[in-house]
Amino acid sequence: MAEQFLLKRAVLTGIGAYLPEQILTNEDMAKRVDTSDDWIVERTGIRQRHFAAPHETAAYMGAEAGRRAMEQAGLKPEALGAIIVATSTPDQAFPATAVRIQAALGAKKAFGFDLSAACSGFIYGLSVADAMLRAGQVRSVLIIGSEVYSRILNFEDRTTCVLFGDGAGAVLLETREVEKAGPGLLSTHLYADGTLGDILYVDGATGQKDKPCHLVMHGREVFRHAVNLLAGAVNDALAENSLTPADIDLLVPHQANRRIIDGVGKKLGLPAERVVVTVDKHANTSAASVPLALASAVAEGRAKPGQLLLLEALGGGLTWGSALLRL
């Protein structure tokens, strides 16, 4: 019987995005700090970023992106099993952003929690959701990356404040019985190296009194590690699935910097048309960057059902990871 060859997989059934209305171009940033469009474009590929208005918090934006993903999938809020929110910029220390979003969506039966893995948070979230779905704990998980880095940027530090933006992206994963060549998450690989914790961090938290709360980054150090670590994560994904770069339809990388994106693409030998780039429009939106890039590729018709997508990200921790997904 054909049924016995079916596999239980976490399948992407919906995707949603939310970007704040306010857009700041590099020229706008140059009015605020000593920088220029030329410097930013040449070093990073960034041309503009979205900055949140006061009401556009991680919970607000995450709920909007999540609602759109659920609508696309046609899943009623009350049928949702769980919500995972990857964020470094939650509205509050608790309740978790995920639980605020549960209320906003009316997802009465869902449990939820936040996950802290900086820019790799969405990949970490996919991995946790995949395990929960394959274990049968729930049948649907909304994974949201939502960030308001504009609130933790140090506008006295021109080397970091021009690099980041705000936004949210969400995917709905649901359990499906599929054939081996069918859709779903094929693998996730997660990594961390806490000895590199001081090259990219936020210098405060709610548990610390009277401390500022700003992002600090030693950009050159991060750059030095990024391409090799990401290429390693991507190669591990390919090896585990007995694939080569030629099998990948689209690389959906973390959108931190055009030079890092190009570096990974080059190491894999992928032509530009098979690499998704949104850093020019969104800048680095941390945990929101991969789902925002994926949503944009789907909306543009570049990412289509049946295609094999390789997602990767690296961020503070350092943490990094990859996910192989057939749409």
Ligand code: COA
């Ligand atoms: N505008 C204009 N000039 C700037 C500037 C800005 N926003 N920021 C820095 N500069 C200047 C510096 O002052 C320095 O000037 P100097 O040579 O006169 O001292 C010069 O540009 C070079 O600075 P440096 O920091 O060495 O630049 P860089 O070539 O390393 O580029 C980054 C800086 C941040 C773009 C780069 O290191 C990078 O992309 N790192 C990875 C960051 C990243 O993606 N992190 C996220 C991972 S999740």
